Amino acid sequence: MCTADQWEQARVSGSRLPETFAADGFVHLSTTVQVHLPANRIFAGRTDLVLLYLDPSRLDAELRWEPGVPTDPESMVFPHLYGPLPAAAVTRVRAYRPGPDGVFVPPDA
Template identity: 65%
Template sequence: MDTTPFLHISNPAEWEAVRAAGVIAPPSLDEVGFVHLSTPEQVALPANRIYGGRTDLLLLVLDPERIGVEVRFEPGVPTDPGSMRFPHAYGPIPASAVVDVRPYAPGPDGSFGPPDLDG
């Protein structure tokens, strides 16, 4: 069984909202019907595309066994079926699925690299 965690990019205010509500249910859940997730190997791609240069990001590290909703690997670019497939969670994710929270800072050039999930 694959135990690779899923990651959800967040920030301190969003993380506090998750803790208060008990679920991860960002606006994307209403807007597109799913919660955006990444694997550790993928997370730098959306971080650089959407959050370049931000210094307040957190990575919510999720246990796939605790997510409790359907997760589908789908193209990151919906109009390009050949594009990289990202995990999408189709429903609110219980906060209990979060097994770690890690700061995710960009490097000196402002870009994000692979996350340190061991340290």
């Protein structure tokens, strides 16, 4: 998930490396079941987001499944990519908008 402008920049440059990478050491990813959790924490009310659907076999860096933040369900782990996200790994891009109340829900809900 990122803004439409960030995706366009990644598409042109060939990869995406979020600003948080330097501090965290990985790219935060999510499944469709859990993406609403970080969307509501980080992007509450934003209307310029897109979901990037990935083919894991096209990733060039290690992918680890690790816990999120303490407020996430205890058993939930998130995919973390320990390197840039190649634009070539993106198989689909879809607009991701919050509901009328400004809250994001899972995209297939």
